[in-house]
Amino acid sequence: MSKKLLLKNDHVPYINKLSVYREHGGYSVLEKTLKNTSPENVLEEVKKSGLRGRGGAGFPTGLKWSFLARPEGVPRYLVCNADESEPGTFKDRYLMERIPHLLVEGMILSSFALGANTSYIYIRGEYFYVARILEQAIEEAYAAGLLGKNILGSGFNHDCYVQVGAGAYICGEETALLESLEGKRGNPRIKPPFPAVAGLYGCPTVVNNVETIAAIVPIIEMGGEEYAKIGVGKSTGTKLISASGHINNPGVYEIELGVPVEEFIYSAQYCGGIRGGRKLKAVVAGGSSVPILPTELILKTANGEPRLMSYESLGDGGFATGTMLGSGGFIVMDEDTSIVKNLYTFARFYHHESCGQCSPCREGTGWMEKILHKILEGHGTLKDIDLLWDIQSKIEGKTICPLGEAAAWPVAAAIRHFRSEFEDYVTNPESIKDIKHYYRLQN
Amino acid sequence: MPLVTIDDIPVEVPEGTTILEAARMIGGDIVPPAMCYYSKLKTSGGYCRTCIVKVEQGSAKDPRPMPKPVASCRTTVMDGMVVRNITSPENLEARAGVVEMLLINHPLDCPVCDQAGECHLQDLGYEHGKEETRFEFPRREFEPIDIGENIKLHMNRCILCYRCVKVADQITDGRCHGVVNRGEAAEISTYIEKAIDNDFSGNVIDVCPVGALTDRTFRFKSRVWYTKPVDAHRDCAKCCGKVRLWNQGEEVLRVTARKDKWGEVEDTADGSTAWICNECRFDKKHINDWTIEGPSKIDRHSVISANHYETTLRNIKADTIKMMGSKPHGDKVTLGTGALDPNNIH
Incomplete structure (x- = not known):
């Protein structure tokens, strides 16, 4: 049986309610931490746990937190990245929908460690109903004195807000997210400076994924060393x-x-x-x-x-x-799947979601989509496959933010591993009219 | 002061200097082209990616190379940094890729574009572009719009450098124009095609590197190489009054700010940037409005103003970069010596 830390209570009825969440041990970690532990100890436990960012890049969370600049008299912010828009990813939605209090508890714990008195949960526009669930959870937490001034008599003040985005994949990039949170157009910023030095409103900011922040709760509960024993x-x-x-x-x-x-x-x-x-x-x-x-x-x-x-x-x-x-x-x-068709779907997505700020991504994503469409329609040439390869190499690594890479990698990998299928689309377009039939014959 | 080596040429620069600025201090062929960076505008640069360079050694302290090409206009130098621009074939290839991206949706309507002859994209295309396009789809199209009675916006030609947005933000009040939509559909626009009504709005024309924003009082009057630029000034209550007139005979066809060899508006003696007001730009079109100082020194390497337009045409298939190599950039061409004489262009 696998070990469950985050989803151990996900099937408990009404676990989204504070009372039920508390019956199952919720907020006990927060209470203990605020009473007995210092922020430095929390940071130390997170470092020991070896937790890596769950949003995609896998950067060690403890290290990210330790980079946070701490100048005197300047507020620090924690921002939770709930702009989960990567096709094929829906884990954060499930977590927030089922156990919103786990995220809220993680937000307060993390903010305590970082010395942040304000935190934001930036959630994608399409998750408007999840935002409502989170807002209800936050309201309950305020009423129970778990948020607001002098939390549980510890002297720690914290406010947590939910901000709904307007439906842009690019706002999952942390600096675009911060721009959007500030009320501007969600364009990625040019780095450096990194958010740890100048993030939200120019203040030091940590941006973490939903799952990362939720994982802080079991880490503090069991201790960083114990957590590090799980996994490989x-x-x-x-x-x-x-x-x-x-x-x-x-x-x-x-x-x-x-x-x-x-x-x-x-x-x-x-x-x-x-x-x-x-x-x-x-x-x-x-x-x-x-x-x-x-x-x-x-x-x-x-x-x-x-x-x-x-x-x-x-x-x-x-x-x-x-x-x-x-x-x-x-x-x-x-075996019935057309890789070319699938790639076209991905390419169309990245074309649609490019912010348009830097040239290789703005122009290249559309170009790749057009070529893939041409190949799919049976009008492609063998040269088009090489051209696709060349275009992706001209995008990768040349852009401001990682959306360029995100658009280029799937194209490169599909050609790398399934080139023969692209060639079939070009040289024998008749055979692919009935995709199912075609692929069955292959095996 | 940090010591940086660009294409094997060492230079010592003040703390906080960008790689691009350091390269400009050295000058010559090693200066990366810049389409969106504008030293007089804060937070400009980083968007077009034409100025990318390879950082072979991050600094003396941390000699690791940077994993990706960096935008030289937005990367500050570190002591002991080693940068490769034109001595890295890989970097030139990457830049050619960026230039291709900038051109695939560009209409290439230079023959009917007012910017031709002083267009940075035209220069970039000649120097770094390929002879043929590999893009075979319909190009992106927008309707040209008038933003105010003096400015024409041709979005088809725009490369989204954001310079005009920065001008609107930083030197005019009550900004009403910016970027709408996203990705390939992104366009510079004003809110519901509202006119830009501002004393300094005309400066967006001067900063535009391409023919996207043009002066409606000059449109289709002449080609820029048929005009004679002279420096002139007048007492203006709104701006510095130091301008460049583009004349044909006694007629003032166009008034612009004075630009330096990087195509940026020059600084005045007191160090502020010599932006000019709309009154000087659009309304003072009589030679008697101005005190003429003398012919302007055209200090740019534009294919047309440097008078190697014909050579370029003849050798269009030759390696352009190699060809440009023998002719150092920043060639000083003084007007009247025939450089812009219409008789020299056939």
């Missing part, structure tokens, strides 16, 4: 995985990092195998922007070792034969 190597703790695609049991799963990918896909405890007993074709392991991997590479690394659900194991082999854990958006594709 530098991938400590548990991770929420949003499993979707052609599997029998799509949904959000909390896994102990280090579960073999094969077990995750085929075990009845998790995805429960591929729908209709079909064969696995490919997996996008961490949300649409990470490289797609074919069956042979997602189940085993290039060295023949079993691939595990961890930051290191999924990244093994670099982008040539590996991928990334990313945000945990695990998209499974069976």
Whole structure:
């Protein structure tokens, strides 16, 4: 049985209510911490836990917190990034929808450690109903004296606000998020300075993912060292995985990092195998922007070792034969899936979501989408495949924010691992008219 | 003072200098082209990515290279930094990619564009672009709009450098124009095509690197290379009154601010930037309004003003960068010596 830290009470009825949450031990960690511990100790425990950012980049949270500038007389902010918009990722929504108080408790604990008296939860516009759930939770917390002035008699003041975005993927990039939070157009800022020095309203700011902040509660509860024992190597703790695609049991799963990918896909405890007993074709392991991997590479690394659900194991082999854990958006594709069609969907998304600030991304994302459309329609040439490869290389690493990479990586990986399929679209467009028929013949 | 090496040329610069500014101190071919950076406007730069360079060594203390190319206009130098611009083929390739991106949706309507001859994108295209486009889809199109009676906005030509937005933000009051929509559909606009009504709004024309914002009082009157620029001034209550007149005979066709060799508005003696007001720009179109100082020194390397337009045409298939290499940038061409003489352009 897997270890559950975040979702251990997710099926308790009315766990979104403060009274029920408290009956199940909620806010006890906060009470103990505010009474007995100093902010430095909380930071120390988070460092010891080895927790890595759950939003996608996997940067060590303790280290990020220790970078926070602490000039005298300047407020510090904690911002929770709930702008979960990566295609294939829906774990934060589930967490906030089911157990909003876990996030609120994590926000207060983290703010206590950072010395932030104000925090914001920036939530994507499409999650307006989740924002209402969070607001109700915050209201309850205020009424119970868990937020506001002098929390539980500790002398610590904290206010927490929910801000709804207007539906832009780019606002999940931390500096674009801050711009949007300030009421401006959500364009990423040019770094440096980093938010830890000059973030929200020019003040030192920490921006963390929902899951990261929620994970602070079990970390403080069990101690950083205990938390670090869960998982494998530098991938400590548990991770929420949003499993979707052609599997029998799509949904959000909390896994102990280090579960073999094969077990995750085929075990009845998790995805429960591929729908209709079909064969696995490919997996996008961490949300649409990470490289797609074919069956042979997602189940085993290039060295023949079993691939595990961890930051290191999924990244093994670099982008040539590996991928990334990313945000945990695990998209499974069976043998009937057209990789080209899937890539076109991704490319259309990035084209739509590019903010338009810097040229390679603004122009390149649209160009890639147009070429993919042309290939899909059966008008492509072999040259177009090389052109696609060249365009993605001209975008990757040349942009202000990582959206450029996010748009370029899926294109590169699809061509790298499934070039023959692109060539079939070009040289034999007749054969792909009936996609299902075509792919069945392949196997 | 930090010591930075750009393309093997060391230079000592004040703390906080950007790589681009350091390169400009050295001068010559190693200066990265800049389409969106404008030293007189705060927070400009970083958007167009044409000035990207490779940082081979971050600093003396931390000699690791930077993992990605950086925008030289927004990256400050560190002591012991080693930068490669034109000595890195990889970097030139990356820049060519950016130039291609800037051009795929550009209408390439130079023959009918008022900016031709003094357009930074035209220069950039000649120096870093490829001969052929690989883009085979319909280009993005917008309707040209009038923003006020004196300014024309041709969004088709815009490269979204944000310079005009910064001007509106920083030197005019009551800003009413900015960027609307996002991604490929992003456009410079005013709120519901509202006219820009402001004493200094005309400066958006001067900072525009392309033909997106043009002077309606000059549109289609002449080509810029047929005009003779002279420096002139008048007593103006609103601005410094120091301008450049673009004349044909006795007729003043256009008034602009004075620009330096980087295409930026010059500083006045007291160190402030010599932005000019709309009255000087649009209303004083008579030679008697002005005290003429003398011919302007055109200190730019534009393909047309430096008079190697024909050479470029003839060698269009030759490696342009190599060709430009023999002719140092910043060639001083004084008017009257024939550089802009219409007789020299066939």
